[in-house]
Amino acid sequence: MTDFYAPPLMDSHYHPGQLIRTQAITAPNLADQARAWRIMYVSCDSRGELIPATGTVISATSANVAQPTPIVVYCPSFHGLGGICAPSQQLATGDEPLDQIQAALDREWTVAVPDGENLGITGLGPHTFLAARAAGHVALDLARATQTLPENTGIRAGRAPIVLWGYGDGGRAAVWAAELTPEYAPEIDLRGVAAGAVVSDPxxxxxxxxxxxxxxxxxxxxxxxxxxxxxxxxxxxxxxxxxxxxxxxxxxxxxxxxxxxxxxxxxxxxxxxxxxxxxxxxxxxxESRSGAGNPVVPVHLYHGTHDQVVPVESGSGLFTEYRRRGIEVSWREYDANHFRTAIDSTSAVADELTGFLRRPQSAPAPTPPSPRR
Structure with missing residues (x-):
């Protein structure tokens, strides 16, 4: 494990989304037919400098399918600042919650789970918690890297449609990734984003x-x-x-x-x-407040009314701002606390993402009015 997470020497030959290395892993709590790969890839930090990042790509779909399977980039909630707590490490030990990941696999999607900037990579910590721009870059570049996985991984995701899903700080990462896509990754086929318990104003x-x-x-x-x-x-x-x-x-x-x-x-x-x-x-x-950019794909926001970690007003305020700017956005509340909402919402959110994926790819929408400063 230590060798895999050793950082490469970054130079100008690398580009965002480039695959650096892969390693097959066994995720104890996933179904036997699921194939999981730990990957290292290139991304950008908050200042636009190239960095290595890690994540996990999982698929339960036959490698013989005719078309690339949709990719859901799932951004988990805050795991910590360092140590053995990166999602890719937790998946390998069986300690990572699987509700959302399994729901996506059950729909025959490829699931890509980013670790986050500096989390997992040896010697580069601590994790840049609350650095939203980097979190968005890392999520989008994982989608790019997933589309270039070699055939021997058994994962067919090249040129696949993509959706973003996140909860808590992961919800904020998903929202920022959607806001950054038109400028940072305009070539990817992003269809929509679902984000729960979003910290819109840290x-x-x-x-x-x-x-x-x-x-x-x-x-x-x-x-x-x-x-x-x-x-x-x-x-x-x-x-x-x-x-x-x-x-x-x-x-x-x-x-x-x-x-x-x-x-x-x-x-x-x-x-x-x-x-x-x-x-x-x-x-x-x-650099940290959500709403800095304008998603050009539909956004589904959701929140627990009894959230003791992130007040429901944080998510509803972002919903109101998006709607004011003409962004296609929906909102759902759950009569539950922060942790219960993450579980109770899983099936309904997966349904929302299914609807996004059924939409045809379209040209970028007109840019809504710029956010107020």
Whole structure:
């Protein structure tokens, strides 16, 4: 496993979406007929620099099918900042939740699951949690790489239609990927996106969640964004104890972060409102808030009315903004909390994606009005 995740030397010969290496894996909890491949491919970080990224591609469809099978890029929720918590690692050990992945496989789709920037790749962490632009790049480039898998993988996905699906921070990644597609990956046949519990405004959320049982997510956001944007003054924001904790947190899973760091965010910071620093505000407003671009494919947003992690207003606000701008968008609420909604919504969301895939490929839609600043 260590050899597979060793980063290559990146140079100008690489291009986004290029396949670097593949490795067949056994995913213990998947059906026997499913073929799973761990892959490394080229993507771009938040500044447009080439980076290696990893993910998993799974198919349960016969390799002898006449047409390429549709690809669903499934972006999971936040897994952590480092350690052995990348989805590709969790799938190989049988620890990755499979509800959405299995629902897609049951419909004979190829499923591509990105790990996220720096998650899994040896020595490049921590994961750039909350860095939305990079998350969108990584998802789109995984779709590109999946379409170029060699025949010996038994996966036929070349020139296949694509849909995006994500939940929690993965929902935000899916939305950003859709917003970035017209400029970043206009050649792919994207048909639609489904995103649940979307964090549309991370700045507002971390202010709300800086205290209480989810405060470790705010700390993780500080660490992740400072890794993505090197000019962000993390050392000047944190106390000495905070800097020690940040180094420790870089290698921890989400579950361990939430268990070990329950203190309010201000406990680790020089000031009670670190997000109000001018440089941090700029990144949170211009580089992290959903709605920066205009999807030209239909969008389905959904949320639990009792979501204790991401308030339902976060998703409904994005729905209202998309609808105001003339983007084709639908909305559904579930009478459940954050974790229950992820499961209860699976079948209905898969139905939405099926409808998107049945639509014929069309020319790019006229660009809606630019979002307000």
């Amino acid at each position: 700045g507002a959320l971390v202010s709300l969640r800086g205290r209480g049982p989810w405060s470790a997510l705010a700390l993780a956001g500080l660490i992740g964004l400072s890794r993505a944007y090197h000019h962000l003054p993390l050392r000047h924001v944190l106390t000495q104890d905070g800097r020690i904790v940040a180094r420790q947190a870089e290698n921890l899973s989400a579950a361990t972060l939430l268990e070990q760091y329950r203190q309010p965010l201000e406990h680790w910071c020089e000031r009670p409102d670190p997000w109000n620093d001018a440089i941090w505000r700029f990144v949170l407003t211009r």
